[in-house]
Amino acid sequence: GKTPLAFFLAQRGFKVANYPVIPDEDPPEQLFDPSLQSKCVALTIQAQRLHAVRSARMSDYGSSKSTYSSLDNCRKEVNWLKTFYMRKGPRWPVIDTTNGGVEETAAKVLKILQRLKGVEKATGQFANPSIE
Numbered sequence: 001g002k003t004p005l006a007f008f009l010a011q012r013g014f015k016v017a018n019y020p021v022i023p024d025e026d027p028p029e030q031l032f033d034p035s036l037q038s039k040c041v042a043l044t045i046q047a048q049r050l051h052a053v054r055s056a057r058m059s060d061y062g063s064s065k066s067t068y069s070s071l072d073n074c075r076k077e078v079n080w081l082k083t084f085y086m087r088k089g090p091r092w093p094v095i096d097t098t099n100g101g102v103e104e105t106a107a108k109v110l111k112i113l114q115r116l117k118g119v120e121k122a123t124g125q126f127a128n129p130s131i132e
Contacts, residue, residue, distance in 0.1 A: 002018045002020065005097075008102045009110075023080040023084075040091075042095070043094070044097070046078070046098040047071065047079075054066075054074065
């Protein structure tokens with residue numbers, strides 16, 4: 001998920017912003033600042049997996065049914081997100097986190113940032129042969 005990934009990267013010296021994109025709500029304009037575009041990475045997930053994660057989360061809270069975790073809602077949200085990325089973040093690389101763990105997703109993020117901006121100069125704290 002977004003939050004564990006943000007924590008993982010922050011613990012390795014990266015400044016991380018974790019913004020939850022919510023359907024039909026406009027994110028802050030600062031997110032689209034041209035100077036930030038080479039630092040933005042979009043995350044996505046398959047609707048079925050999102051449904052499973054949210055259903056488990058809601059079950060932990062004692063709720064077996066909710067609109068938030070319904071498969072239909074998850075499908076709508078994932079489809080909306082794809083459209084949002086095409087409209088608002090067309091230059092953002094998209095990483096599918098459906099089957100990836102935190103470390104694997106972090107390695108993908110850093111590989112992308114290395115290509116876009118040269119992140120190896122930002123910190124030497126993250127050493128992972130999968131991104132070299």
